[in-house]
Amino acid sequence: MKWRAQLRALHRDLGYLIAGLTIAYAISGLAVNHVDDWNPSYQITQAPISVGPLPSKTDLDAMERHAAAALHLDKTEIKGRLHSRVDEFTLFLQQGGEVKVRISTGVGKMKRVTSRAALFEFNVLHLNHIKGLWTWVADAFALILIFLAISGLLMNKGRVGLAGRGKWWTGAGLVIPLVAIWAYYSSLG
Numbered sequence: 001m002k003w004r005a006q007l008r009a010l011h012r013d014l015g016y017l018i019a020g021l022t023i024a025y026a027i028s029g030l031a032v033n034h035v036d037d038w039n040p041s042y043q044i045t046q047a048p049i050s051v052g053p054l055p056s057k058t059d060l061d062a063m064e065r066h067a068a069a070a071l072h073l074d075k076t077e078i079k080g081r082l083h084s085r086v087d088e089f090t091l092f093l094q095q096g097g098e099v100k101v102r103i104s105t106g107v108g109k110m111k112r113v114t115s116r117a118a119l120f121e122f123n124v125l126h127l128n129h130i131k132g133l134w135t136w137v138a139d140a141f142a143l144i145l146i147f148l149a150i151s152g153l154l155m156n157k158g159r160v161g162l163a164g165r166g167k168w169w170t171g172a173g174l175v176i177p178l179v180a181i182w183a184y185y186s187s188l189g
Contacts, residue, residue, distance in 0.1 A: 004155060011151040014144050021141050028126035031119050041120045042095070042113050049099065051106040054089060063089050067099055071110065 031040035051070035054063045064081050067073075067089065080092040083103075091099040095115070101108030124130060128138055153162050153170060162170065 004157070007151050008155050011148060011155060014148060018141055018144050018148075022145075024122045025126050025141075028119070028122035032123060032126065041116060041123045043116055044111065044113050046109050046111045049101065049108055049110045051101055051108075053106050054101070054103045057103055058083075063103070064091060067091055067101060067106075070106070071099065073099075 028040075034040070049071065051067050055066050056062045060081055060083060063083070064078065068075070068078060068091070073091070073093070077093050077097075078091055079094060082090045082092070084090055087103050089101055089103050093099065093112070095113040097111050097113045099108065099110045125134065125138075128135060153166065156162075156166065158164055160166065
């Protein structure tokens with residue numbers, strides 16, 4: 001078997017191996033690219049609530065019990081509480097959520113933070129929040145991508161290979177990040 005045929009077979013098999021990771025990383029990359037427009041990992045919702053006047057202005061336990069019962073909150077959802085202003089009581093919930101109500105009226109807002117299905121997990125992998133063994137998996141993935149890029153350049157010969165039209169496509173692919181870097185530094189000053 002000639003070296004190009006062996007290279008093509010290895011390129012194909014490694015491409016199959018990393019197809020799932022490539023899709024997960026690409027979806028996460030698209031989501032994270034727009035972090036200024038939305039939170040790609042969490043959905044944050046706020047809704048008006050009314051729990052009725054709280055039973056005490058000083059008994060934090062009684063205020064917490066009253067608000068939790070009115071909102072059907074489980075004790076495990078509550079991380080803490082705060083009587084921050086004269087007439088304001090706050091319950092801190094899991095994942096950054098919170099309940100803020102006026103003590104005298106019980107009217108306020110509830111903020112819920114929920115992870116976005118699949119995107120949250122893809123972002124955890126892409127941003128390597130797992131660390132440990134996943135770092136090695138992510139490094140192997142990056143090395144395989146480098147191999148696929150280089151082997152892709154060498155697979156074909158002649159007019160469709162790197163010496164032919166491949167040099168123009170490769171050149172264009174190199175120019176794109178160079179122009180982006182130039183534009184970035186030009187905008188700084």
